Amino acid sequence: MAGTLQLSWLFFILLFLLVGLQGEERDAAQRRNKRSISNDQPRMLSDNGHLVFTTGENKDIRFQTSASGRVKVGTEDLTQLLTQIKTNKDDIDYIKSHGGGVPPDITNKLNQLDTKVSAAENRVTALEATVHRVACSSNPCQNGGTCLNLLNSYHCLCPNNWAGPNCATDVNECQVYAGTFQGCQNGATCVNTPGSFTCTCSPEWSGSLCTVRYDDCRNAGRDLCVHGTCIDADRVVTGQPKYQCICESGWEAPAGNPACVADVNECDLPVKPCSTNPAVTCYNTQGSFYCGACPAGWQGNGYSCQDVDECLTNNGGCSTTPMVQCLNTMGSFHCGSCPPGYEGDGRTCTQTNICAVNNGGCYPTATCSSKPSGIKE
Known part of the structure; x- marks a missing residue:
C-alpha cells in the first residue's frame, strides 16, 4: 500500500510539471516587473532546471474537475487509483481487526466445497470396487492375457498365439504364417501345437524355422578328407552327413570310406610313371613315388631318359x-x-x-x- 501512495504522489508531481511549463514564460515576464509578494500568495519558481511549487502559508494544493472529468497522467486515471487505494486500505484494516482470519462467508463456501469433494471421492471408490468385483478380480484371462476393467465388464488383451474372449482359443500358426518368413521354410512341414508350432525340416536344413543349411565339411570341425578337399552335398537321410572328397595326387578313398587315406602305388599303374625305354626302377612311397637313375648311355631324371651320343x-x-x-x-x-x-x-x-x-x-x-x-x- 505504501508503494501505491508513493506512485500517486508521483502522478501529482508530474501533473504540476505540465501545468508549470505552460506558465513559465508568463512568470518570467512578471518577474521583470517583480513586486513585493506576501507569504500568503502561492508561488511557482524555476530553480536551476527544477520547477518549485510553493503555497501560501497554511494553504493547500487542490485539483477540482467536473462531474465526468478525470485527473490523468498519460493514460493512468488518478481518480481510479485513489479509489483502489482506499478499497485496499479497508480490506487491510478488516484483516488486522479480525486477526488475519478468512471472512465467514468465504469459510462457509470452502466448507461446502470440501463436503461435496469428499462425497464424490466416496462414490468413485465405491464404483471402482463394484467394477473390480464384477470384472478382472476373477482372473478371466488365460494363457498370459492382460485383463482390462470396463464398466460392468472386462476385456482381455491376448498374446499373438492365443485368441478368444478369455484367450483360451489356440491360434493355428501353420495357417497364419503359411507362405511368410515367420513360418516354416525350405519345404519343412509345419505342426501346430497349443500356443505354438514346430517345424519338421528336410534332411538338408535345421533350425526352429528350418533356415540353417547343413555344411558337413565345415560343421565337422576337422579334415574329413585327410588327404583331399571336402565338397559338401545335400543330405538325403536326416542326421546323416553327405559330402565327397577330391583326393590329392597319390591318395585315394578306399571302399566304404570317402576319406582319402589309401596310398596309390604309382609303380603298379598300367601306365608306368618311370622310363620304360630304357627301363628305370620305380620306388613307391606314401602318397608319392620316385624313379631310379637312367642307365649308362642314357641321360635324364628317371622319369624319361635320352640316349647319349658317345661318339661326339x-x-x-x-x-x-x-x-x-x-x-x-x-x-x-x-x-x-x-x-x-x-x-x-x-x-x-x-x-x-x-x-x-x-x-x-x-x-x-x-x-x-x-x-x-x-x-x-
Whole structure:
C-alpha cells in the first residue's frame, strides 16, 4: 500500500510539471516587473532546471474537475487509483481487526466445497470396487492375457498365439504364417501345437524355422578328407552327413570310406610313371613315388631318359691313330674295324708285321719290308 501512495504522489508531481511549463514564460515576464509578494500568495519558481511549487502559508494544493472529468497522467486515471487505494486500505484494516482470519462467508463456501469433494471421492471408490468385483478380480484371462476393467465388464488383451474372449482359443500358426518368413521354410512341414508350432525340416536344413543349411565339411570341425578337399552335398537321410572328397595326387578313398587315406602305388599303374625305354626302377612311397637313375648311355631324371651320343666326345673312345669310325647306338656305341695293317678291337689298333708270315707274300729269296697301310717293298 505504501508503494501505491508513493506512485500517486508521483502522478501529482508530474501533473504540476505540465501545468508549470505552460506558465513559465508568463512568470518570467512578471518577474521583470517583480513586486513585493506576501507569504500568503502561492508561488511557482524555476530553480536551476527544477520547477518549485510553493503555497501560501497554511494553504493547500487542490485539483477540482467536473462531474465526468478525470485527473490523468498519460493514460493512468488518478481518480481510479485513489479509489483502489482506499478499497485496499479497508480490506487491510478488516484483516488486522479480525486477526488475519478468512471472512465467514468465504469459510462457509470452502466448507461446502470440501463436503461435496469428499462425497464424490466416496462414490468413485465405491464404483471402482463394484467394477473390480464384477470384472478382472476373477482372473478371466488365460494363457498370459492382460485383463482390462470396463464398466460392468472386462476385456482381455491376448498374446499373438492365443485368441478368444478369455484367450483360451489356440491360434493355428501353420495357417497364419503359411507362405511368410515367420513360418516354416525350405519345404519343412509345419505342426501346430497349443500356443505354438514346430517345424519338421528336410534332411538338408535345421533350425526352429528350418533356415540353417547343413555344411558337413565345415560343421565337422576337422579334415574329413585327410588327404583331399571336402565338397559338401545335400543330405538325403536326416542326421546323416553327405559330402565327397577330391583326393590329392597319390591318395585315394578306399571302399566304404570317402576319406582319402589309401596310398596309390604309382609303380603298379598300367601306365608306368618311370622310363620304360630304357627301363628305370620305380620306388613307391606314401602318397608319392620316385624313379631310379637312367642307365649308362642314357641321360635324364628317371622319369624319361635320352640316349647319349658317345661318339661326339673323343670319338667315343675308339682309336684315333689309326682313325677308327665310332658308331652310336641307343644307349651305347661300338667302334669299327682297325684298318688293314692293324689289328685290334677298334678301340686300340696295333700295326701288324706282314712280312713275318710267308715272307709277306714276297718271293722266298726276296726281302720283305712292312710299312703302314699294308704297302710292301
